[in-house]
Amino acid sequence: MTEKLLQVDDLxxxxxxxxxxxxxxxDVSVGEIKAVIGPNGAGKSTLxxxxxxxxxxxxxxxxxxxxxxxxxxxxxxxRRGIARTFQNLQIFREMSVLENVMVGRHTHGAAGLMQAIIxxxxxxxxxxxxxxxxMDLLNRxxxxxxxxxxxxxxxxxxxxxxxxxxxxxxxxxxLLLDEPVAGLPRAEADQMGEIISGLNREGMTVLLVEHNMxxxxxxxxxxxxLNNGYRIAEGTADEVRRNREVLAAYLGEAEDx
Amino acid sequence: MVSASPVxxxxxxxxxxxxxxxMQPRSRFAIWRSSDHVRLVLIWLALLAVPFIAPNAxxxxxxxxALINLILIASLNLLxxxxxxxxxxxxxxxxxxxxxxxxxxxxxxxxxxxxxPAAALIAGVAAFVIGLPTxxxxxxxxxxxxxxxxxxLVVFFNQFVSLTGGPNGLLGVKPFAFFGIALDTEQxxxxxxxxASLLIMLAILNLLHSRIGRALRAVATNELGADAIGIxxxxxxxxxxxxxxxxxxxxxxxxxxxxxxxxxxxxxISISILLIVMVALGGSGTYWGPCLGALIYTAVPQxxxxxxxxxxxxxxxxxxxxxxxxxxxxxxxxxxxxRRFASWRHP
Numbered sequence: 001m002t003e004k005l006l007q008v009d010d011l012x013x014x015x016x017x018x019x020x021x022x023x024x025x026x027d028v029s030v031g032e033i034k035a036v037i038g039p040n041g042a043g044k045s046t047l048x049x050x051x052x053x054x055x056x057x058x059x060x061x062x063x064x065x066x067x068x069x070x071x072x073x074x075x076x077x078x079r080r081g082i083a084r085t086f087q088n089l090q091i092f093r094e095m096s097v098l099e100n101v102m103v104g105r106h107t108h109g110a111a112g113l114m115q116a117i118i119x120x121x122x123x124x125x126x127x128x129x130x131x132x133x134x135m136d137l138l139n140r141x142x143x144x145x146x147x148x149x150x151x152x153x154x155x156x157x158x159x160x161x162x163x164x165x166x167x168x169x170x171x172x173x174x175l176l177l178d179e180p181v182a183g184l185p186r187a188e189a190d191q192m193g194e195i196i197s198g199l200n201r202e203g204m205t206v207l208l209v210e211h212n213m214x215x216x217x218x219x220x221x222x223x224x225x226l227n228n229g230y231r232i233a234e235g236t237a238d239e240v241r242r243n244r245e246v247l248a249a250y251l252g253e254a255e256d257x
Numbered sequence: 258m259v260s261a262s263p264v265x266x267x268x269x270x271x272x273x274x275x276x277x278x279x280m281q282p283r284s285r286f287a288i289w290r291s292s293d294h295v296r297l298v299l300i301w302l303a304l305l306a307v308p309f310i311a312p313n314a315x316x317x318x319x320x321x322x323a324l325i326n327l328i329l330i331a332s333l334n335l336l337x338x339x340x341x342x343x344x345x346x347x348x349x350x351x352x353x354x355x356x357x358x359x360x361x362x363x364x365x366x367x368x369x370x371x372x373x374p375a376a377a378l379i380a381g382v383a384a385f386v387i388g389l390p391t392x393x394x395x396x397x398x399x400x401x402x403x404x405x406x407x408x409x410l411v412v413f414f415n416q417f418v419s420l421t422g423g424p425n426g427l428l429g430v431k432p433f434a435f436f437g438i439a440l441d442t443e444q445x446x447x448x449x450x451x452x453a454s455l456l457i458m459l460a461i462l463n464l465l466h467s468r469i470g471r472a473l474r475a476v477a478t479n480e481l482g483a484d485a486i487g488i489x490x491x492x493x494x495x496x497x498x499x500x501x502x503x504x505x506x507x508x509x510x511x512x513x514x515x516x517x518x519x520x521x522x523x524x525x526i527s528i529s530i531l532l533i534v535m536v537a538l539g540g541s542g543t544y545w546g547p548c549l550g551a552l553i554y555t556a557v558p559q560x561x562x563x564x565x566x567x568x569x570x571x572x573x574x575x576x577x578x579x580x581x582x583x584x585x586x587x588x589x590x591x592x593x594x595x596r597r598f599a600s601w602r603h604p
Contacts, residue, residue: 052485078487090482092475094542103475107487109468113496116467117460123467130468170486 003030004066005174005205006051011060013046013229020046021057022229028174033196033206035216038226039249044209045087047226048178051207052084053077064174079107083172085163087179087209093152097143100151100162101134104169108133137165141195157188164195175199177208181215193219217241225249293462293544301455308444317443319555324454325511327551330535331461332504334550337533338542339465340497341477342392346403347532349410350380350502352524354509359430359519360420369433369514373453373507380506381499388498393491399498407526414521426520430513446515453511457504462544464500473497534576540586549587 006028013021021043028034036044049055051062053074062070069077078084092100109130111123138144141161146154151162160180167175180196181189193215200206210216216223217237225233225246233243240246307320333347344350357379358372367375387406391398414421421427432441433449440446464470475483476490483490513519531554539550553575561568583590 054481054484074484075487075489078485084485086482086485090479090485092478092482094478095471095474099471099474103471103483103488104486106468106472106475111468113464113469113500116464116469119463119467127467166486 004028005030005064006207007061007063007066008047008051009061009063011047011050011062012058013043013050013055014058019229021050021226024060024226024229024231026224026231026234028205028207030205031200031203032221033200033208033219034222034224035220036207036209036224036226037211037213037216041228042226043229044226045178046229048084048176048209052082052176078170078172081170081173082176083167083170083174084176085160085167085178085180087182089159089163091151091159091163091166093150095151096148097151097154097162098131098134098138098147101137101165101169102130104166105130105133107170134169137169141165157184160184160188160192161195164192168199173205175204175206177206177210179210180208181210181212189215294459297455297458297462301451301458304451308447314443317447319559321443321446321450321515323551323555324450325508325515326535326554327547328454328457328508328511329505330532330539330550330554331458331547332501332508333532334536334539334541334543334547335461335464335504336497336501337536338540338546339470339477340473340494340501342494342498343397343400343533344403344498344501345400345526345529345533346405346407346410347501347505348524348526348528349403349407350384350505351509351512351528352410352414352519352521353383354380354506355513355519355524356414356421356427356509357506358510359427359513362431362514363427363429364420369431369510372514373510376506376510377503378506380509381503384502385495385499388495392494392498403529404526407524407529411521411525414524421521424521426518427513428518430517430519432517433514441517443515450511450515453507457507465544469493469496531572534572538572538576538579538586540588543586543588546586546588 004027008027009025011021011024012019024043024047026034036047038044046055050057050070053069053072053076057070060070061068064077064080064082067080069080069082072080092103095103109126111126115123135144135147138147141164143154143158143162143165146158151159154162164177164180177196181192184192189212196206196208197219208216208219220237223233223235223237223240224231225240225243227249232249233240233246235243304320304324308317311317311320329347329351333344336342336344336347354376358369358376361367361372361375362369383406387402388399391402415424417423432439432446434440438445440449465474472483472488472493475486476488476493480490483493509524512523535550535554536547538553539548540546557571558568561571579587583593585593
């Protein structure tokens with residue numbers, strides 16, 4: 001459990017004089033669930049965007065599996081094995097539920113333009129494999145019955161599940177979850193929590209941002225606490241809970257919310 | 258390295274998974290897909306009767322024109338409806354294909370059969386070069402660039418008289434020939450246009466139901482989401498724009514060899530805009546929409562031969578009405594009616 005999958009070193013991110021992340025270093029080990037928490041404006045979203053490649057850092061390094069990825073565009077990082085979900089959902093609403101997950105397997109296909117046009121046996125075999133894998137995932141997430149439905153018609157909870165299924169379709173090595181249970185009623189939030197810990201038991205490494213403290217405390221092996229872009233604590237749930245600085249800066253307000 | 262393999266199916270007994278696959282959407286998916294293929298082939302088989310039942314050559318010429326227009330509108334629909342990019346220069350690529358194939362034939366005696374792929378290549382390469390800088394940027398850069406491109410082409414077609422024949426048009430283009438027989442009548446040209454349109458419609462259908470087609474639609478709907486699952490949005494858009502222009506180039510080559518003539522007015526910016534209107538009228542982003550668009554685009558001017566100005570007004574009015582009442586275009590009408598009927602039965 002000591003192999004580092006993601007390494008962030010001396011990361012700083014400034015926008016127009018505002019420092020969103022200041023000199024941040026941390027690791028995510030293979031097989032762990034790490035949570036990033038902090039009050040609004042702490043830099044959590046910026047951190048996610050920097051790791052995923054949506055935002056460029058001002059300085060510092062991001063390594064995935066030992067190799068630097070900070071110069072790579074988002075899609076190349078995804079191809080290396082970093083999949084993510086979004087806080088405000090980025091679903092292909094006009095495509096069917098099944099197609100959403102099929103698109104998630106994009107990087108596992110090899111057929112090019114000419115093969116697509118001719119639709120030969122090789123492409124058909126590949127298509128069948130993609131459909132089978134996508135249906136497997138939909139079964140797991142209880143969405144198989146909705147496979148042919150337009151994704152935009154699903155409920156919010158189902159869309160959260162669908163987005164996770166789509167992310168998993170690429171068979172990633174690191175899963176970035178941006179507020180996976182935000183806005184979900186308690187029962188669905190618990191279901192999502194079980195899915196995440198189930199994936200982790202199968203070996204998935206997870207980095208998540210979440211405001212739901214109950215979820216964070218029960219799921220995470222390790223918690224990183226940010227405030228104003230600075231790391232103020234890192235440790236297990238118990239350690240973080242006892243940390244004075246954290247209590248002062250964050251937990252006091254968050255548990256009222 | 259622990260391998261997490263969420264799609265291996267270990268959570269469901271494999272046989273059960275396969276069973277549910279067979280019972281559920283998988284089979285429906287396959288049937289739905291093949292039904293478009295079947296429909297396409299059936300319609301084109303029926304179209305084969307046109308030269309035999311048409312009362313005169315004029316009607317066959319309209320069928321030829323409609324099928325060429327179909328390729329043109331379908332090429333724009335691929336870019337606009339499925340790829341989410343707007344080209345204001347599709348008529349320019351159409352013209353580039355026509356003049357490339359026509360000039361090659363008139364000046365250097367290159368046969369129409371070689372001119373056809375050459376037209377596709379030249380239009381495709383032009384689109385690639387235009388797309389390379391503009392598709393990287395978000396916003397309306399492609400629309401602006403293609404608008405300028407079309408304007409430049411029209412000037413070129415008009416001014417480069419020694420090559421293009423200028424405003425008088427390009428004369429003396431040879432028709433397709435088949436084993437020494439010139440396909441110089443409308444009836445003889447029909448099989449060429451028929452086959453080309455069938456193959457292109459088939460290619461588009463296949464493309465849409467492939468990994469690349471899904472990626473294309475994904476990029477058009479949500480680029481952020483597409484990037485996050487490893488799709489090279491820029492690469493996909495560039496490929497789509499290139500293919501779209503190459504298809505328009507093929508339409509141009511067919512046009513010039515069937516009509517044995519090309520004139521700059523056929524390829525102006527106003528035509529590009531009309532093509533966009535036809536994509537929207539037929540149903541942008543629907544597979545069958547361009548068929549309806551091509552029918553309207555070909556038939557309406559014939560019905561209004563004596564009222565040239567009425568044509569534009571009618572197209573404009575028609576587009577407003579259709580898009581207000583049926584935002585999905587004419588191809589979406591049956592679905593819209595079914596929904597309305599269903600809600601009326603079960604309020």
